[in-house]
């Protein structure tokens with residue numbers, strides 16, 4: 001009798017083999033590039049090559065009416081539909097990740113807008129359903145307590161609104177947590193001591209200053225990169241937004257790959273990479289730029 005584990009890994013291998021057949025010209029063009037930004041969709045498996053990522057750090061849309069597309073209702077779908085979207089990108093990330101790879105997902109603990117939901121808990125469960133293994137959840141206190149205005153029933157047990165103003169960083173991995181092959185570390189003693197205590201306190205980012213609806217601060221990917229990856233590893237963000245993960249990857253001598261659906265945010269990422277890291281990505285294929293189908297920039 002074949003054990004579950006053997007069956008699972010045979011299925012996983014077949015899936016990986018299947019995914020390999022979907023390599024796009026974009027992958028071939030960019031195969032040797034160090035950094036890559038793709039104007040694409042995290043739901044499309046062919047967007048990047050399988051098993052090409054060491055560490056993914058991402059903050060997906062939370063389904064709380066952010067106007068990424070210019071229309072806030074695009075980020076306010078039925079919760080079941082949102083969970084299906086979440087399941088699909090988590091499965092893709094699993095395929096794109098090397099066997100030794102890891103995933104850090106930043107979401108709010110709870111979703112308090114458009115109906116309360118245990119967001120972090122649901123994303124964790126969906127990730128585990130997609131075969132990701134659970135390591136831990138880091139709690140991020142982003143110090144936004146003053147933004148609070150909705151109390152529910154004021155000083156009454158009738159219907160008080162309790163809101164935990166924290167976000168989480170769910171940490172998962174693909175096959176094994178311990179990386180057997182050592183690489184070069186760049187974390188300092190003090191950083192390590194502070195960051196392995198999984199309650200992080202630093203301020204959130206000002207979206208207006210950055211020019212994006214919901215950027216996270218550079219501190220978040222910086223900590224994840226230095227804690228969970230070696231120098232030279234490939235760091236990926238399927239929801240790149242204003243490019244914060246790519247910026248920290250480049251600044252910390254990792255290879256950066258980003259995918260973003262909205263073209264205007266790809267342009268913002270290119271600008272931030274230039275302004276904040278001095279990195280100028282170039283269009284990888286003029287034909288693709290002309291047709292605007294999955295443009296890709298590399299360096």
Ligand SMILES: C[S@@+](CC[C@H](N)C(=O)[O-])C[C@H]1O[C@@H](n2cnc3c(N)ncnc32)[C@H](O)[C@@H]1O
Pocket residue numbers: 040041042043058059060061062068069212214215216217238239240241242243244245259260261262265
């Ligand atoms: C929460 S924001 C990420 C912000 C990012 N962490 C930053 O620091 O700027 C989510 C991003 O995902 C993008 N997005 C939404 N659906 C997408 C999809 N299917 N594929 C790729 N990007 C998508 C949105 O346009 C938005 O920029």
